[in-house]
Amino acid sequence: MKAVVVGAGLGGLSVAACLAKAGVDVTILEKNSWVGGRVHKWVHKGVRFDLGPSWYLMPKEVDRWFHALGFDRKQFYEIHRLDPAYKVIYDGESLVVPGNINKVFELFESVEQGAGERLQFHLSNNAREYHYLMENFIRSNYNSARTILRKGMEILRFFEYSSLMSNFHSRIKKVAYDPKLQKILEYSSTFLGASPYTLPAPYTILNHVDFNLGTWYPLGGFSVLPEAMAKICRLLGVTIHCNEEVEMLELKRNTISHVHSKSTTYQADLVVANADRHFVDQVLLPPKYREMKERQWNALPISPSVFNIFLGVKDTLNNLAHHTFFFDSDWDKHITSVYKRKEWPLDPLFYVHCPAKTDPAAAHNDVQSLFILVPLAPGVQDSPVERNRIYERVLQRLRLHANISEHTISFSKIEGPREYKLHFNAYKSNAFGLAMTLGQTAMLRLSNRSQKVKNLYFSGQYTIPGTGTTMSIISGELSAERIIQEMSLS
Ligand SMILES: Cc1cc2nc3c(=O)[nH]c(=O)nc-3n(C[C@H](O)[C@H](O)[C@H](O)COP(=O)(O)OP(=O)(O)OC[C@H]3O[C@@H](n4cnc5c(N)ncnc54)[C@H](O)[C@@H]3O)c2cc1C
The missing domain is CATH 3.50.50.60 (FAD/NAD(P)-binding domain)
Structure with a gap:
């Protein structure tokens, strides 16, 4: 065969x-x-960049693949749990999300009284839903009408109909009223393929993935x-x-x-x-x-495309974490431009990756590797004018937190929808597949x-x-x- x-x-x-x-x-x-x-790297002047993914999630599921084939992942590479998990920059303030779950509860409680306790309850439900969905629905083939019917009945028994029909945001609203905390609980949906206003509520299992299972990085x-x-x-x-x-x-x-x-x-x-x-x-x-x-x-429905900026920077980047989100512009406007209007955002949300914080081998001499990811609407028309505009705008906001100037940028490279089509034959230049x-x-x-x-x-x-x-x-x-x-x- x-x-x-x-x-x-x-x-x-x-x-x-x-x-x-x-x-x-x-x-x-x-x-x-x-x-x-889509998982690849660029090494330039000794500085290493992850060109695609940077969040190593659900490590046990990955380890399971190695075991099933008779190997141990540790024979090949080590992974490191990030603490802090990430930092979020808002307009005028920031929050550092710890890698330790008890400290996350304390953080929520310090921002909004009662939110820590509600998060604890939410995550215990999430954990139960995650295990059930993973074993019964995600790790399942649907190759007969009987299986489809049986699984359909099971899922309806497990989740209340109202929960299946409600969206991510409405569930999160019950955990935290503070918009900063809501953004922490919702970012995963925004960056992985759907708006929190349309994504079904059971996908809040991503919060279990984030806080309980943790954010890791492969050395x-x-x-x-x-x-x-x-x-x-x-x-x-x-x-x-x-x-x-x-x-x-x-x-x-x-x-x-x-x-x-x-x-x-x-x-x-x-x-x-x-x-x-x-x-x-x-x-x-x-x-x-x-x-x-x-x-x-x-x-x-297809997941977003992306515009990526890679900078080799001579700066210690002290105010950034391994993962830093820039939510210092209008959240709803960005979501509308990606999911509704399907146009380049005016003032985008973006994410910054500084791997040398965890893995010094990502940097070389005094040059650090910095990767900025801007989610874009799938199918958006690539354009040099828009690329320049977003580049300038993103760097302007980044400069408030890091010493990034023509004197400290050693080299740079950008990738956008055009490269995704060229490299991967990606439909509508999507980054993450179907939404x-x-x-x-x-x-x-x-x-x-x-x-x-x-x-x-x-x-x-x-x-x-x-x-x-x-x-x-x-x-x-x-x-x-x-x-x-x-x-x-x-
Ligand atoms: C910028 C970015 C950031 C991401 N961040 C994360 C993250 O932090 N965490 C995470 O878990 N996921 C992340 N993802 C998503 C993740 O990378 C993908 O979901 C995953 O790698 C997809 O794997 P795949 O095998 O399905 O597809 P692909 O990796 O696209 O594999 C398809 C392969 O087919 C090849 N191919 C295409 N056409 C042909 C042809 N005609 N002949 C032969 N070969 C062909 C392509 O070259 C490619 O190698 C990110 C993706 C991107 C783009």
Whole structure:
């Protein structure tokens, strides 16, 4: 049995290793020169930048992938829990969120009487919901009508209907009235794909992920994760070809027979597409075998795109934490521009990453690595004018907290929607895949098997919308499980 995986993102590496462990002959074809897809790095003048993710979340779920394949994550890299977890800068003041849960309760209580106690209660509910959803719905394949129906009934029994139908913000309002605390509890939704005013309330399990499970950082930078996964793939016999862009899937009736890259043709009994799903559907497949029409794709809620600034800075950055949020502009206006008006924000919210605070190896000599991420509307038209405007505005606000000037910036680089399309064939230049909405959750999410092509499966962030890296890894495990079951390999 020959399987070809299109794309060496975390979803592709994950499924490849699981299939290889089950005895499948697996080849991964990756368009770029690196493994890890959206998880990659840039090292310039000895200074290391994480170009994609910087929040290492749900570490036990990641460790579980290593264990399932017979390895221990610690053999490959170390992770470090951040304390403080992050800092939030508001207009004229700031709050430092500790990495210790009891200290978080104290912080909430100090800002608003009663909020610490309410947060404690909220998080204990969250923890229960997280474990239930993770085991019963997230880590689950929906490959039969019976399963879908049974799980649908279960979820309705577990959550009250009103809770499923209410939104993230209305639940958070009951925990904290203070807008600063509300922002701490809601930022995860804003940065990961949906507005708190539309995201279903059960997604507040992200608060459990944030405060109880904690924010971690892998020493050596985020790329140590895909590099470790690729090493395991190779140990299990997977062949990985980088710089091998897939251009076409050739079918005989409703079954893929060959995968064509620019230079080579690969015979395949089975294909797992980890590349952006819209691209696979609309570009790699012949029209007859496409799952959706362009207008149906256009109607799918998709996560934001991003504008990223990378600066090598000669400053100690004392007023910034490892993660710092800049919520010092109008929160609702930013959300409206990303989720409703779909235009470049006038005065954006943004996030700053200073990895050398935890991992000195990210800096070199006296130059620190600083990464600024601005969430943008998916599909927004890229424009040099807007890039310059946002760059100037962001640096102006950053200068109030760090010594950032033409004298201290050693070098810089920017990336925006254009690069996301170019590097990843990303639909609407999205950063995080499909948005988290009720209609794309659990049994309602896109199937990880094609409805029209018999031997085509999917892995990656389009099959489980949510917290990026970890969900992509889980998606690979689920696809492999389904393939093994359906192709009677076990
Ligand atoms: C700026 C940014 C910040 C983020 N921050 C976080 C964070 O802090 N924490 C977190 O958990 N998540 C974060 N995420 C999300 C996370 O990175 C992604 O959800 C996850 O890495 C997606 O993995 P994937 O395998 O689904 O997709 P991808 O990583 O996109 O993998 C798909 C692969 O397919 C390849 N490909 C595309 N077309 C072809 C083709 N024609 N032929 C061959 N290969 C092809 C691509 O090159 C890519 O390697 C962030 C993402 C971005 C962009």
